[in-house]
Amino acid sequence: MRGDQHVSLSLATAGLLIAPWAPVLDPTLIAVLLFGTFVGSLAPDADAVDAAIFNGRIGGAKGKRGQVLNGLAVVLPVFGYTIRYLIYYPLSLIFSLLLRKSYRHRHRGLLHSFAGVGLTSLILSGYLALILTWLEWPLSLLPAFGCAFFAGCVLHLVEDTCTPAGIAWLYPFSRRRMAGRVRTQGDFEVRPTAFTIVLAAAAGGMLIAPFVIATTPGELGRLALIGTPLLWLLFMLVCRVRRERNR
Template sequence: MRGDQHVYLSLTTAGLLIAPWIAVLDPALIAVLLFGVFVGSLAPDADAADAAIFNGRLGGVKGKRGQIVNGLAVVLPVFGYTIRYLIYYPLSLVFALILRKSYRHRHRGLLHSFAGVGLTSLLLSGYLALILTWLGISLALLPAFGVAFFAGCILHLVEDTCTPAGVAWLYPFSRRRLAGRVRTWGNFEVRPTVFAIVLALATAAMLIAPVATSATPEELRRLAPGVALLLWLLFILVCRVRPQRNRDRA
């Protein structure tokens, strides 16, 4: 999917999960969680030289919402180049040596796999820990950023799974891909936009539910993950995701 679609779908999903907790969470923690998801939602594309994470801005975003998103996006190249040169390339070499196979750098390879994003999250958190320690800054919020970053990466993979190019979740151990039918560059493809709106409406419902209904915060906190999972399963179904052997063109 496009960078702006990754950001909107990932942040609205995060918003849905955070909404029932917003009254009890520290604002700084909420900001770190959302920022982690924001960066993670674009991080797997660091294996592509023209990815949004290297540009410092996102195309396709307009108005005040676009100004806010692109205001945060100025730091993306720092993460993008760190991931590409200090994580992705070294990991590729390690896997090539372990598996005794030559690794061909390509988009939707190692960084678009569960192993790739898991190790990337751990290594990036380690780099950040070293930098923050050197600067004398507390590491208290770093675990939250690491978890949110990983969640953003996983959401990115799920989103790309819905496109014809698909994702090989078990790469480099298996090249079998899951792929869908969402062609995100088409003029008539509205499914990602509609789904982002649905997620945003669900988030708004979670925010007003304590006032408008008799639901307790505890009930809403238990309900939110189930709602998010159900909505994503419906979206995956609508996108007609299925296993495939041969990689289609995006």
């Protein structure tokens, strides 16, 4: 998917999960969670030199939403080059040595796998911990950022699973891919935008629910935790996601 679609879908999903707890959470924590999701939603594309994470700009984002996203995106190249040269390349070398296979750098390879984004999240969090310690800044919000970054990466993979190129979730141990039918370059493909609206509307409903009915953040949180994956499952069915044959 395009960079703006990754960001919109991922932030809308995060917003739906966070919305029930918004009245009781520290606003700083909410900002860190959303920022971590934002960076993570683009991080797997650090294996492509023309990716949005290197440009400091979210291509396709328009209007006020685009201005906000592009304002935040100025910090993305720092994360992009760190992931590409200090995480992705070293991990590729390690996997090639462990598996005794020659490794060819490719888009939607290691960084588009569950192992790749999991290790990337851990290593990036380690780098940030070293930097924050050196600056003598507190580390209290780092776990929140790390978890949100990982969630953003996983959402990126789920989103790319809905496209024809698909994702090999178990790469490099398996090349079996899951793929869908969303073609994000055409003007007539409305499914990502429509689903973003659905997620955002659900998040808005979670925010106003306490003012309409007698409920608690815990009850709404459980509803969001169950409803969000169900909505994504429905979206993947609409996108006709299925397992592809080995390539």
